[in-house]
Amino acid sequence: MKAAQFSRFGGPEVLEIVDLPDPHAGPGQVRVAVRAAGVNASDWKKRQGLMDQELPQTMGYEVAGIVDELGEGVTKVDIGDRVFGFSTEGPAQAELAVLSFYAPIPASLDFAAAAALPVAVETAARALDQLGVRNGNTLLVNGASGSIGRAAVSFAVARGARAIGTCGAANHEVVRSCGGEPVTYGDGMVQRVRALAPDGVDLALDVAGNGVLPDLIDLAGGPEHVVTIADFAGAEQYGVRFSRGDAGRALYTLDQIGDLIESGGFSVPVGATFPLTDIAEAHRAGETGQVGGKLVLLVGGSR
Template identity: 40%
Template sequence: MRAITADRYGGPEVLEFTETADPKIAPDAVLVRVKAAGVNPVDWKVVAGYLDPIMHAHFPLIPGWDVSGVVEAVGLDATEFSVGDEVCGYVRKDEVQHGTFAELVAAPVRTLAKKPSSLDWRQAAGLPLAGLTAHQSLARIGVTRGDTVLVHAAAGGVGSFAVQIAVALGARVIGTASERNHDFLRSLGAEPVVYGDGLAERVRELAPDGITAAVDYVGEDAVEVSQQLLTDRSRVASVVDASVTQRGGHHVWVRPSTTDLTDLGRLADSGSLTVNVDHALPLAEAGEAFRLSAEGRTRGKIVLEVD
């Protein structure tokens, strides 16, 4: 099969589009013929070696954790899916080597769900990691109807999902973003504010009584600002700032979950959640996708299409 591989840590320049062996299927896995693979900041960070202290990489490695595609074969005990099923998933395994930037990927069944019928292949590939991150961080702090939620980096891949999920739950959402993304946030149901100096004061103008929950997808001083505004300082979750736990909040490392991914699919099929694909590139241009992701200016998702 053709795949994107890296034989050492580094930047986009270490990526190669090459021929490699087809993956083997474990008993609890299925073989997926890839239609599209989502690109997330963690992908280029893995290749750069930033996650080496917590996730060991085996070279040559194929990056990528997000996928959409069709089940081509099933493992000996993979009864959850059948050949021909259209699926999407967050295919994170215990170690980094056999990822989704390829024509085929062996995916444990615990990482997959049926593809939402309302989403095309590109959208379905952009949903899993970012959607699950948003879903699980909001769940960790118990966001529900009546909450006023502050979403940091609300126009990004994770933030835009968090806005939509919180709105679907019945919460009021205030989202930080640059001014160029304010109309986009309004279209998702959020009240936008500019990030940066004076953020706390701008949020107080919208919510004089403070906020009841906050999710941080950007880092820097987001947790500190959130806790200045929260009525309960423990109701903040960050996927970026691990020190949030020392301040009484929650650090979230997203987990594969068929149940949660199925919930996201239901939201998509009901019209409550859309997946905005900002860039769709051929698989061979993974290096360019990494460069776009590292710039941090993408509104929504970047995906690689597999022919």
């Protein structure tokens, strides 16, 4: 199969498309003919040598495709089904991928939109679980208009919580569409939040990592009521929990997200798509931050 790989660390130019042996599904797994694969910041961090040090490396873990091989014991999907999920034991940015965690693609989504889901929904749900968000809480989401922020607002509202979300003025309607109450970033943010919640909030989630942890701690009444997914240094400095997947992933969200999407309660915008062969261009677009929405690699058709 064809797959994206790099054999030395560096810029996007080190990426290449290589031939690798076809993977096969093990017990409980499915293999898919990949139609779309998500691109994340971790991809270029790996390529730059800021994470794993092994060489060569393949990349990606968000996949949407068509099941073409079933592992032993798989009963909830069949050959030919459209599924999305995580490729944890091999590349996702490839023609074939083996999924250990997967679910049917919601009927309203194409492959690109489905490939944009796994990281956003798992990360958001995990952070809400770690915060203990439940019915009756007021949650502040800092950075509510991006993929993870939208998911956090939508999930909090679905749990019966009130969600206040910080974002740029141009994205207020995005937050409202997820059931949240928007507040503009920047100077005066604390006062604007208190105008909506005079006694502060119960809990706060930092998705943006833009240096406002002290404000979130103030609004939520202490660092124990705040989780960040984006500010590791700030978490250490202020005693805030940094959300990590190694503490337990919220993989149940793959099965649950379909109902929320089909009801109109959640979506992840795809900002740009690239053929697998143009993966270097996808990395350049991601690193510049000039594309709003998720970056997705296409392999074959988009539906």
